[in-house]
Amino acid sequence: MDRKSIRELLEQYKEGKISIDEGVDALSQLPYENLGFAQIDHHRELRQGFPEVIYGEGKTKEQILAIMKSLAEESRHNVMATHVSVEKADFVRNELPDAVYDEVSRILYIEQKRSEPVDETRRILVLSAGTSDIPVAEEAALTARLMGNAVDTCFDVGVAGIHRLFAHKEEIVKANVIIVTAGMEGALASVVGGLTDKPVIAVPTSVGYGASFHGVSALLAMLNCCAAGVAVMNIDNGFGAGVLAGKINRMR
Amino acid sequence: MDRKSIRELLEQYKEGKISIDEGVDALSQLPYENLGFAQIDHHRELRQGFPEVIYGEGKTKEQILAIMKSLAEESRHNVMATHVSVEKADFVRNELPDAVYDEVSRILYIEQKRSEPVDETRRILVLSAGTSDIPVAEEAALTARLMGNAVDTCFDVGVAGIHRLFAHKEEIVKANVIIVTAGMEGALASVVGGLTDKPVIAVPTSVGYGASFHGVSALLAMLNCCAAGVAVMNIDNGFGAGVLAGKINRMR
Amino acid sequence: MDRKSIRELLEQYKEGKISIDEGVDALSQLPYENLGFAQIDHHRELRQGFPEVIYGEGKTKEQILAIMKSLAEESRHNVMATHVSVEKADFVRNELPDAVYDEVSRILYIEQKRSEPVDETRRILVLSAGTSDIPVAEEAALTARLMGNAVDTCFDVGVAGIHRLFAHKEEIVKANVIIVTAGMEGALASVVGGLTDKPVIAVPTSVGYGASFHGVSALLAMLNCCAAGVAVMNIDNGFGAGVLAGKINRMR
Amino acid sequence: MDRKSIRELLEQYKEGKISIDEGVDALSQLPYENLGFAQIDHHRELRQGFPEVIYGEGKTKEQILAIMKSLAEESRHNVMATHVSVEKADFVRNELPDAVYDEVSRILYIEQKRSEPVDETRRILVLSAGTSDIPVAEEAALTARLMGNAVDTCFDVGVAGIHRLFAHKEEIVKANVIIVTAGMEGALASVVGGLTDKPVIAVPTSVGYGASFHGVSALLAMLNCCAAGVAVMNIDNGFGAGVLAGKINRMR
Amino acid sequence: MDRKSIRELLEQYKEGKISIDEGVDALSQLPYENLGFAQIDHHRELRQGFPEVIYGEGKTKEQILAIMKSLAEESRHNVMATHVSVEKADFVRNELPDAVYDEVSRILYIEQKRSEPVDETRRILVLSAGTSDIPVAEEAALTARLMGNAVDTCFDVGVAGIHRLFAHKEEIVKANVIIVTAGMEGALASVVGGLTDKPVIAVPTSVGYGASFHGVSALLAMLNCCAAGVAVMNIDNGFGAGVLAGKINRMR
Amino acid sequence: MDRKSIRELLEQYKEGKISIDEGVDALSQLPYENLGFAQIDHHRELRQGFPEVIYGEGKTKEQILAIMKSLAEESRHNVMATHVSVEKADFVRNELPDAVYDEVSRILYIEQKRSEPVDETRRILVLSAGTSDIPVAEEAALTARLMGNAVDTCFDVGVAGIHRLFAHKEEIVKANVIIVTAGMEGALASVVGGLTDKPVIAVPTSVGYGASFHGVSALLAMLNCCAAGVAVMNIDNGFGAGVLAGKINRMR
């Protein structure tokens, strides 16, 4: 409700078109009505260019199927669900033969629109510190790809053998956004953050044992990254990193 | 050291210009020499367009003065130190009259190059949930400004009175990057993250008491943000948020 | 033991009806005898209008059966057990055919007295932020219903798409007590708490992964809720929320 | 601004006492007043039946003064600020002689409307386990009183000498809502919760040392309270308990 | 090997029944027997009045059998192993038919010396707050019994229905030592600690969910017990409580 | 008020020295005296054999004075307050010249009854691992002494130089109860617990830095003590250890 609407309301009341109680009601609700709820919704659809993504954990296979179906019908974009087990994926794919399941990242998706990157020269690079971090890295990479980005990956380049990382200097330099996935002490984020002036997104993984506390050691390390301005995601949240990288990558 | 260098080295050895021991030495050091250390350094200077920033905590006033002096002489860019107390700032400003101290954000800086934003149409918006979050918000805002960005601020728009936030819908819509600073339960990041498709950077603050555990409650809330792709910084790290926002804002 | 009892005791002693040792014994136990243990018990039964509720976890199926049987015989009210697995429920229902098992909330109950709400105009509203929070939300709703309250539910209205919440403004406005169940960052409690002047009960759920730490992130967020006066329950404690809502709802 | 004020404004406009532009101005400002550093939520009174309460920590004395002034002018209700130090209170009281400072609870308030309880028969009882919990208990009690409730207090009735608690059985029985403040092991909430069928609000305090971890031991104990349906607040959050008790107490 | 055995050995040697080498051998092995994987502390009986107790977790069934056999042969006292699974117990009992397995407390024992309490008038009382705490309570009770104490138990007397506890006032008064086992908020220890002047041993149990954190809530509550001088054990450590109660109970 | 006082009161009444109303008054006040801010538990002496002990932290000097005065008048036993600062002690001693302040343990006490141990042959031994643990050790020792026990102390016998401990073997052997105070890794409790068959009470202290987390490392170590049956107290709770040792020591 803007100034114009308030003016109209005042006039309607003066002219006796609405009672004083109707006026009080309308005005006391002003802060909420001001929102234009449906518009915001529409707005998101229009601008994010991607329907809601399904978080598969804690949903039944029937729920996942129903939501995917509905989204696929309503949208021309790709549709995806994360954290999907093999069993649930099999069930859904039986009904939706177009659905594809990536076992490493545990993403189930329907590629309605050929996911060709809008711009091949703007590339997202996904690094993993070790082999065990690959599932999280692949979740980030596939998410970004399905949202229309050009993505490169480069795995097992942790800092204990730092020459393995430096061997990929060229990919690092040409990347537009870099995602770093690392468990244990998560030091890769700090080293990469110091090598580039591009946005770096750090995803701690739950890889490790003992005092890694299921990813807490990497999470704290990344939050305290001595390279300035590194973005941190939740533990194992490759999906979120892919989304953020995509948002940044399409800026111009 | 690239393939060409290795080839030359092999030839030099064959021609007897270097002994076998010299050859072994050079080659066994290959992974490090491959780096071109000084080049990387130069590269950073060239592309980051901003000299190193001084973390003032745990440094003496003499150390801060010396580093600022050196940086100001070597660079044509703005020079800044964060986490600087009034006492240290006074000491430095006695020697460096060009230095300016912002008491709210506790940043001490020398504006060598008039910090006019490169592009007024690409704006960073800094939100604070409460009045007590303003110092962290201002640290983010001033950092981004000194790095050449157009910055807007909008304080005390926490979710307990959500109409205060929605009243700023226009600033939110027109912003290119949004920084959200919030203590306590940090819910503002989730709400803002759901309203925009632009990158959102969440900075938990240590505002609160009891079970806020000096910012841990806000940190965890932001890491678990239900809006996808929100970047999280360390508690009270307004500086890092400003740097990341600046990196994203100059992409095109 | 009140002043009158002490007076009588003193007189009995003076009159020789009790020995000095009997007097000392009676008086040295005064603080405990003062309690009227059985009366308190009776009092609770009388006023709470609901027999003890069985916590099914860590009890054998035989124990649950025995307690339910005994309660059902002694009381005319509904009888319920929470945290009951399918296997235990099947075992009990074999013996007690009147028992009903709700698989979502994992509550096993006997509806001895038709659970029609005492007052249809005083309604409890149970909200869930996501689909995965529904089991906890249903535990709260069914508990409140079995205790004689009118209950409405409204699921998947988390703050990342805040228009989904605002679409239910009318239910929120007409509710007498509101229960909010949310995992991850638990922000829904803050937003709802700011929209209403009715008591809000927040139940953090263990929904999430990584740094949600099995509900700790939502718990801390809710304890630090910027909306004043929100009641917080233990993680996943839908039952407790239902009980508290019922206690509040019957006040007049 | 409450419903009555809106009604008056509408009438003034109809009667020509204010122009349409004055009306629009007044109403479009309805939700909040922007002081720059703070966006005062005048609308809260409408939504919550009490004006915004100022959290004094992390605000300068000038900021507290400005907000109190604005609230006192816009509202006919009592105005209060919590967590206010003696120094800040002295400064504000110099300018606002009507302001009263309660040193125990550290609340600064202006009693604009004589805080006589709406209903003397509906009483809130505030218990404290020890003498050191009194400041938190008093914060709860004064908050509830300023919001128009009849409040009783009963201090130092912790469970280590349980007869001290049982001596107050009558107050417990006649209370409409009970607030329990306790540090250390917080067991008082469990015992009281088992004695009454009225809503119990538990406030853990930071009283204790060593493994009390500044209130965490009491907080966890209260969240795990074996008496069903006890509402828990943040550590030391007497204010929140007072607000919630007030919300419940006015239900009918 | 107790003092009596040493005495016999010395006499046998003096009387020439064993050679000096046999004597040296026997005595130099006195402190322990080395099984390779375990160094059995036969000497403990001398120091502690009871042979070493086997912690069954993390030992193979063969290891438990070997150690029990060795202990049973070297000692005239009862022999016991804690934390023993049904499978391991079955295996050992096949070889050692005298061994008895208590499924509730998961203790496997050989009663070599009829465990009649030395002194029936000095009784240890074991309380449990709930039904789910019984396994820990029974571990404490059986341990104390096997060490020669008179033990009473009294279960499900938690503070939420405090009259249940007070109904057992007589057992509490006549007990020499009291063990309290409780999960969740562990408040029973505080109440019992305030009712008696006898030593109270508190054992937190892992009973509960959510913010009970597998017994941490009860542990912290008990450490912060407002009743002075309550002894606290590790979470679920009924065995330790039984040992300590036994040590105290035999003092005179 | 002890059993003897009740007996005297009854006799005085029978003999007509006091009226029935005076008798009722005296006896109905028996459990406690209400000072407003504190409800003094005079009855505790009867239940626990020692009057209530004042926890000085968080009480004003006036409050401490009032409670000590009241206790000293009502009891014939020693009166003590713990955690008392020098300033508060000075204030109280001005008014109560009999009060003595021990600066090391920060205990303020009035020795009404010459604290000669009931039984010199039953001794409590208090050990400290380091010099910095002495304040806690002295708190335990003085508490036990004031309750009528014979106490020995032996400081700085930590396990890093284990011969220092073994040099005190005789004190250890002849002690009836042993209190071990230790910070850092708290290993002394385990070693002492393995050397004796007498009850051992372990008090973790907050001595240490970094990952000692103000006593948490010692607390966890003691809770996990491999010597069976060691009683653990809260961090720095020397007072509780003294009370427990006294309770155990008087058993016979």
Next chain:
Amino acid sequence: MDRKSIRELLEQYKEGKISIDEGVDALSQLPYENLGFAQIDHHRELRQGFPEVIYGEGKTKEQILAIMKSLAEESRHNVMATHVSVEKADFVRNELPDAVYDEVSRILYIEQKRSEPVDETRRILVLSAGTSDIPVAEEAALTARLMGNAVDTCFDVGVAGIHRLFAHKEEIVKANVIIVTAGMEGALASVVGGLTDKPVIAVPTSVGYGASFHGVSALLAMLNCCAAGVAVMNIDNGFGAGVLAGKINRMR
């Protein structure tokens, strides 16, 4: 590839046995071999004197096989993988019959070079506090052995029966480096650290329950070790302890 291999390669090239392109190829691949999922660090042998060790957790059996094969071909040293399950070990051993699997330590290895210790007089001693710590102790011992060290072990010598430890005084005295593995309260590290002037490496194990928090109690205890200069490893990290001991042991 070690220095000797580089030397041979240079000579082969000089002698014309390989072309310059073959030489360049071989040398540019020197630092690592890219298997796609893993970048094997063949160069590590040169830098660290031992080939890369495979962390078996989170790798498929096919990945472990491929990496072991590649390492075994490229190196003349022993090859090992830690944290390998029986199933994975069986799979690999089917393909690589030379591979040996140690079930206790869960290490899979190929002994290419007879692991005879370089120097029998320089011995590493591995102690375990209990029987349950043996797997971690064996991981340390086998790692050190495969790296060419003389290793002794001595198990179940925890401090609760300290004479068991002192019985091994001679092994302790003659050891060059000592590894202590202990769970629960980890006190063995402190006692051993005080008995020797040789480097002591402490490995906390996850042995214990309740407040041992899966090894945290032992970890904190060891970090706070009152014996100066004890090296601490991650929880259960026997492998790391073996590596560090080996590095120290070969110094001269």
Next chain:
Amino acid sequence: MDRKSIRELLEQYKEGKISIDEGVDALSQLPYENLGFAQIDHHRELRQGFPEVIYGEGKTKEQILAIMKSLAEESRHNVMATHVSVEKADFVRNELPDAVYDEVSRILYIEQKRSEPVDETRRILVLSAGTSDIPVAEEAALTARLMGNAVDTCFDVGVAGIHRLFAHKEEIVKANVIIVTAGMEGALASVVGGLTDKPVIAVPTSVGYGASFHGVSALLAMLNCCAAGVAVMNIDNGFGAGVLAGKINRMR
């Protein structure tokens, strides 16, 4: 007590030189007497070549003075105290003019024996990640120097500008032992650990803010170091690192 002593004792008893009771006494104490306490002490003095080091925190200035005096008189070695404040140092130096105070490391020491390193070719290298880590680094360096080692330092070589570290490759290569001090994310330890085959000792520092949790982030990172075999010390424990480095450095 060895086999020979037992033999002698048996013979003495047979010959009647000792009574049976004396024999039993001696033998039942066997495990302790076996230790030769004083010998161990002497042994340590003899072999460690360094007297006890005083931990200055929690000791009075008088205590520090007394211990330093005693140590300086009894020993010909250097004497040192750590964690000493300026005030305490001034007090001690007044009495002991030979004492030197290093303000950066807060070490107070008496250099009785000119601390010339035994072997200049065996060098310890101390690295610091940042300027703020220098106090801890200097504590390590000075400790090692006073114990007779050649020490080099190299500060502010953190991984965010990794070329700064690589510029010191030569010092790293020629060092015999390396100490890494780092706060925040502690990544320097991992990078250095991967570059050298020499023992690396990692000291987390409390440098940082927010989620560094006073050094916990660096501690966890170092414990989870992906470079194998890095020794970790307590947070800020430069002293321990110096001692361990010294122990390793003198091995040969």
